[in-house]
Amino acid sequence: MADPLHVEVVSADRVVWSGEANQVVTRTSEGDVGILPRHQPMLALLVPNAVEVFATDGTREVIAVDGGFISVDHNRVSILSEFASTGEISLDRAERELAEANKKLDEGDQSEETRKQFLRASAQVKAAQKLNGRQSGV
Numbered sequence: 001m002a003d004p005l006h007v008e009v010v011s012a013d014r015v016v017w018s019g020e021a022n023q024v025v026t027r028t029s030e031g032d033v034g035i036l037p038r039h040q041p042m043l044a045l046l047v048p049n050a051v052e053v054f055a056t057d058g059t060r061e062v063i064a065v066d067g068g069f070i071s072v073d074h075n076r077v078s079i080l081s082e083f084a085s086t087g088e089i090s091l092d093r094a095e096r097e098l099a100e101a102n103k104k105l106d107e108g109d110q111s112e113e114t115r116k117q118f119l120r121a122s123a124q125v126k127a128a129q130k131l132n133g134r135q136s137g138v
Contacts, residue, residue, distance in 0.1 A: 002037035004056045007077045009063050011084035017061055023054040024077050026070060033070075041073040048119045050127035051079060061086060064127035066119040083120050091128035097121035
């Protein structure tokens with residue numbers, strides 16, 4: 001078997017997840033992408049989504065990101081996002097936050113804060129749905 005991937009997911013203020021993995025699945029501006037060992041080098045824009053990291057110890061990490069970049073080179077995967085969250089994500093709370101952000105946008109609030117709220121909530125909804133085994137077109 002090929003050497004594992006070294007994966008780092010980094011937010012603006014911390015390393016959210018770091019470790020060895022057999023596979024990473026995420027969504028770029030061009031569509032879904034799966035990264036396996038020996039993947040060709042790439043750099044792509046991420047859209048708000050749930051990154052899935054299949055660790056070498058058999059665990060699956062689901063991490064919400066509000067966009068950013070993914071870089072792959074020589075079995076190293078770097079995911080850089082202003083916001084990234086792992087662990088318990090409440091689908092109900094994330095859906096409420098998304099509805100609140102949508103309402104603000106519908107009312108004409110185009111502030112940077114509202115845009116960030118929308119992107120973070122979208123990412124958390126997607127991550128919570130993956131954690132709960134539900135897929136969506138959100």
